[in-house]
Amino acid sequence: MTDRPLEIERKFLLRKLPDLEHVPSVEIRQGYITAPQDTTEVRLRQSGEGHFLSVKGGAGLVRSEREVTISAQQFQLLWPETTGRRIEKTRYKGQLPDGLTYELDVYAGSLERLFTVEVEFPSEANANAFSVPDWFGKDVTLDKRYRNKSLAVADHETIKALLNG
Amino acid sequence: MTDRPLEIERKFLLRKLPDLEHVPSVEIRQGYITAPQDTTEVRLRQSGEGHFLSVKGGAGLVRSEREVTISAQQFQLLWPETTGRRIEKTRYKGQLPDGLTYELDVYAGSLERLFTVEVEFPSEANANAFSVPDWFGKDVTLDKRYRNKSLAVADHETIKALLNG
Numbered sequence: 001m002t003d004r005p006l007e008i009e010r011k012f013l014l015r016k017l018p019d020l021e022h023v024p025s026v027e028i029r030q031g032y033i034t035a036p037q038d039t040t041e042v043r044l045r046q047s048g049e050g051h052f053l054s055v056k057g058g059a060g061l062v063r064s065e066r067e068v069t070i071s072a073q074q075f076q077l078l079w080p081e082t083t084g085r086r087i088e089k090t091r092y093k094g095q096l097p098d099g100l101t102y103e104l105d106v107y108a109g110s111l112e113r114l115f116t117v118e119v120e121f122p123s124e125a126n127a128n129a130f131s132v133p134d135w136f137g138k139d140v141t142l143d144k145r146y147r148n149k150s151l152a153v154a155d156h157e158t159i160k161a162l163l164n165g
Numbered sequence: 166m167t168d169r170p171l172e173i174e175r176k177f178l179l180r181k182l183p184d185l186e187h188v189p190s191v192e193i194r195q196g197y198i199t200a201p202q203d204t205t206e207v208r209l210r211q212s213g214e215g216h217f218l219s220v221k222g223g224a225g226l227v228r229s230e231r232e233v234t235i236s237a238q239q240f241q242l243l244w245p246e247t248t249g250r251r252i253e254k255t256r257y258k259g260q261l262p263d264g265l266t267y268e269l270d271v272y273a274g275s276l277e278r279l280f281t282v283e284v285e286f287p288s289e290a291n292a293n294a295f296s297v298p299d300w301f302g303k304d305v306t307l308d309k310r311y312r313n314k315s316l317a318v319a320d321h322e323t324i325k326a327l328l329n330g
Contacts, residue, residue: 033220038203040246053218055198055246068242070235077233081205081220 007065007120008127011146013137014115020104023094028105031082036149043149044070044078047091051075085152087111096133111151113163116140172230172285173292176311178302179280185269188259193270196247201314208314209235209243212256216240250317252276261298276316278328281305 030045041056051074054067070078088108096102100119107114117136121127132139140146145154145162154162195210206221216239219232235243253273261267265284272279282301286292297304305311310319310327319327 033205033207033222034199035204038205039200040198040203040207042198042205042207053243055243057198057246064246066243066246068239070239074233074235077231078218078220081222081229081231 008122008124009118009120010127010130010139010141011116011118012132012139012141014104014117014135015137016135017115018094018104018135020092020094023092023104025090025092027088028091029086029088030148030152031079031086032149032152033078033081033085035085036153041149044075044082046075053078085149087148087152098131100130107151110156110159111154114151114159116146173287173289174283174285175292175295175304175306176281176283177297177304177306179269179282179300180302181300182280183259183269183300185257185259188257188269190255190257192253193256194251194253195313195317196244196251197314197317198243198246198250200250201318206314209240209247211240218243250314252313252317263296265295272316275321275324276319279316279324281311 026048028045028047030043033042033044034040039057041054043054043056045052045054051070051072052067053070053074054065056065089111090106090108092104092106094102094104096119100121102117102119104117105115107116119130121130144150145158151162191213193210193212195208198207198209199205204222206219208219208221210217210219216235216237217232218235218239219230221230254270254276255273257269257271259267259269261284265286267282267284269282270280272281284295286295309315310323316327
């Protein structure tokens, strides 16, 4: 279980894809049991061979997040409750020259051609001082439309707008 | 797992407590990960030595309900997410003279002195034709304030009103 009060992350679109040939990746599918407007977020995720249930509660800056490991069977039983609120993506986890880790998501299905990259920082000062690589595109950190729980329920028109940046 | 589309149940307050000496009972504690106004209900329940996570989705007459068994450890890890939305009760499961099963809940904690009894019917016709025992009180089937997810977040004033019927 992880129980972290606050993540300091920035999220960007991509200007161009970096060379991913030697970057380790994992297939992820995730679905939301709750709706985007609900006060709590309950998410199922399969990442490679691992299965997880996570809960995000609270509001504002300090949101709690808990993740528990579940069995493949528990995952299968609950998965139908996420119908219409799912995402599939391949996540590449690589390193930037300054040592920071990036997570590059290549979306599939109705979100094909959407790519995002996230970087997590040890402090807010680090996040603000981040020297953005030239292959990064628009900063969408504060754009709620790019949150996975929003993407999971996005309609055709919204997706079209998102793909055009 | 159970996956039942619709339960036909009636819920009553009690006029007086029946003799429960030989009626089997179980200690239940349950908490809600979601808030009452959320579109989906995610509930944790410990019933005796068993631990469960259930999801109720959809709206209107046909609501889906799924329940999966979870481990004591999974329960403990997720339980903190139900803070402020919990109920404790002792559930007695007995039989009425006509063979129907009743579930009588004796609430504890801030809901002490609240008692409800529920009967599940095989069909709507059965539910309407039910001959109500004399120890049953007011029919609160349609009163949302008596739903467990409402009781779990009820404030002092609301509880006082509920205890007075």
